[in-house]
Amino acid sequence: MANVFEFVAEARSASGSSAAKIVRRKGKVPAVIYGGNSAPEMLLLDHNEIVKHLVHEAVYSHVLDVKIDGKTEKAVLKHIQRHPAKPQILHMDFMRVDATHKLKVHVPLHFINEAISAGVKKGGVVTHAMVDVEVLCMPSALPEFIEVDLANADIGSTIHLSDLVLPASVEIAALQHGAEHDHPVVQIVKTRTTEEAE
The missing domain is CATH 2.170.120.20 (Ribosomal protein L25, C-terminal domain)
Structure with a gap:
């Protein structure tokens, strides 16, 4: 079984609602990772993989590994935007974790x-x-x-x-x-x- 605490992502360059609609049609979920000493970074994740991860309650209260183009960052899941009528994830927010800060x-x-x-x-x-x-x-x-x-x-x-x-x-x-x-x-x-x- 895949590690439910690891989210594999890729960096995305295009932003805005029209760009987000295009990636969603391709089965991807736009996301952002922010916090720490680095600038916010826009991401893309695979929708089906996310759905499998979110079945596990522990994902919501664990420090996660967000793997972006091969580089791993520690983060927590801060927000999920879901479609009001369909079983679809529209957007996710991850916050970077610093081991020395609460x-x-x-x-x-x-x-x-x-x-x-x-x-x-x-x-x-x-x-x-x-x-x-x-x-x-x-x-x-x-x-x-x-x-x-x-x-x-x-x-x-x-x-x-x-x-x-x-x-x-x-x-x-x-x-x-x-x-x-x-x-x-x-x-x-x-x-x-x-x-x-x-």
Whole structure:
């Protein structure tokens, strides 16, 4: 199997929407890589290869190898533009990674023990306010995902950003701005049936 963390690209010279349409018709995806001490560079990637890579959730929260005409750069995937109606990737943004500087990246949340949580057993319903969270950390400490354990969550309980159990040297980006940014992540709420039973 090909390395899902390696994106093979080629440099492109033509820019603009008309040039982008032409390359998309050829099964390519226009992209850009920016950041670090180098100038932004326009790229082309193979659409079918990208689709295979993006099936893997880990791609979104890993330092990737972007191979441009044989030269490899370390980067993270910052943005994907998808077609609103077709299963088509329209554009991608990669941000270069410097091993000596902190990254700000969205990492998926994995919710565990929902079915056996105290609140669900009493008839409550789990409502998710977030599916991922933006973290701040060194590239070497970037987690693939963050687990949210709901085993002890009861009806009426809310897990906030500050309640998340984080790996060492990983911080929640929003909490850098103060306690008012301690948003809810998930909660267990009463249903009409639960209220009627009470």
